[in-house]
Amino acid sequence: MSDRHSTLRTQRRVQTQRAIQAHAVRLFTERGYDATTVTDVAEAAGVSPMTVYRHFPTKEDLVLVDQNGRLVAERIVASAGTRPLVRRIGRALADSAAALTGDGGDDPTAGRGFLLARLRLMISTPALRARHLDNHYALQQAIVDALGDEAADPEAAFRAKVAAGACLAALHTALVRWAEEDGRTELPGVITKALAAAFGDDMADPSGDAGTPDTGRGPSGDTGRR
Amino acid sequence: MSDRHSTLRTQRRVQTQRAIQAHAVRLFTERGYDATTVTDVAEAAGVSPMTVYRHFPTKEDLVLVDQNGRLVAERIVASAGTRPLVRRIGRALADSAAALTGDGGDDPTAGRGFLLARLRLMISTPALRARHLDNHYALQQAIVDALGDEAADPEAAFRAKVAAGACLAALHTALVRWAEEDGRTELPGVITKALAAAFGDDMADPSGDAGTPDTGRGPSGDTGRR
């Protein structure tokens, strides 16, 4: 029904949503997450606290808003079937990361700089860090679900879940490192190094471009943001 | 200074602490975590809400209270130096898990049953799950710190962090599986299986007893609980 009802309404909706999030991350960075109230964010964005809660169910969601899960899952499904799991999953993660570090155009809630600011908050603030890790846990289950018939019996599903969890842990450590380096290095490269450290150096795929990306642009021109 | 001041005071303190936690986990299991207020827990334990907050800084800590981090770190340091990191860390995790699944004697907040109840809550309740994962993240850093001079330069520290994170992710998946099986299987065995699924079957150490433990008792008689 009413597919994208009218662009004007949803456009405004997305616009205020982005404005709220941009002001939120800015204020959180300036004053600290705990020292900033939702009312502060609302005032900065020129809306009422109610509107903030309408767009972001919790204060933490003002920073998190990870919806690249489907992106990763689709990449894994797309990758052909017989290679080891950790390799397929790791490759999908590195490729998706490349797509996220491109510039976001006129969107203030996209691009490398904003991702860095969000990551710094996620790392330094316990509540955000915890929920970010829980998002990774949800992504872990999404990956297993995406494998579908490949992880049919419980034993295979368990192994897939372990592989996905271990890969995501490596990803998280790589993200932390990347943020500590202020994003100066290329994120996909850091991820690949982390995967190699966890599962052996044979993870560095000689037939791919994930290890030494050209400009940081993802394999697809789309940024993956809605 | 005043080392264990007098046993009577600390004994009472530990006693009320255990009582509060036991009632908390019971109520959370019966009524649900979100549907149970801290005041409910306080009333059930026969104390004031203030006292609950004195002993447990947050409502989540009523379920979490993980203090086996040092246990794991010490085991890793104790293990000799040249074997691959994931193997040393994994072994330490499996061994520590064995110590946790023993019976807790008269302590209602120890033993397999209570651990299972806590785990079920941690898995099903988003807030608890998130904070549990964050505890694992803290343990990850503790492991790296424990390695000390073995992870001196940043690159080695990064690899160690990745290894620890991946091992802990495997541990978490194993814990979930163990809880789903209602603790019928032996926890160290599940952990070993998870590590093998993540890092290859050569993780199953033929020279140890971690894969097929005798009775579930840990290698040391002490339960590790204070």
Place this chain on the structure above:
DNA sequence: TACCAACTTGGTAGTCACTACCATGGTGGT
């Protein structure tokens, strides 16, 4: 025994995240 210090507990009031419930005004289609 009398006294003091430390510790544990309890109460009150307040902040803040978050959630109903309802009112209003602008948007888009008919």
Place this chain on the structure above:
DNA sequence: ACCACCATGGTAGTGACTACCAAGTTGGTA
């Protein structure tokens, strides 16, 4: 011009959590 929809705003309330302070108890000491 009418109406359905939707985004926004207000009010009141719950619950976690945090000061700030009061009271009783315990342990050691003069």
